[in-house]
């Protein structure tokens with residue numbers, strides 16, 4: 234762990250790594266504690282389990298999940314204090330950051346696409362949740378009757394949705410900037 238990293242950086246890195254530990258068979262509490270330890274350096278799975286007072290099998294589930302996502306790697310070690318080979322684990326923080334930034338860029342693209350396509354034209358809807366939204370052309374084609382339920386179609390006020398998505402886009406941009414700065418710090 235480079236010394237230039239501050240508490241905020243560590244917190245952010247923890248969130249990034251935990252994103253890749255997410256799985257229905259992973260205990261989130263064990264995942265958080267395991268990642269906290271690994272953020273401070275390489276560690277043996279059994280020692281992590283002992284330190285956080287968890288079942289070693291639960292710790293391994295976290296580690297395997299991270300390994301599947303190429304965020305954690307292990308090496309076999311022979312240590313005097315153990316009668317059998319042990320596995321020492323470490324995090325690939327740069328890979329975790331790169332993957333996470335890519336993910337957030339895709340999220341941003343999606344939001345921007347919604348803003349420039351779907352929400353940039355009049356939208357028509359009948360008001361029933363289960364029915365689709367239509368463009369002006371589509372609405373005209375079916376004479377402003379919902380093709381699904383037959384109710385009248387009305388133009389939807391999308392100004393709030395647009396405002397919300399614009400905020401989301403700004404938040405993601407700010408997050409990506411923070412992540413990029415962190416990536417530079419990691420070297």
Ligand SMILES: [Zn+2]
Nearest residue numbers: 359364379382
């Ligand atoms: Zn309808």
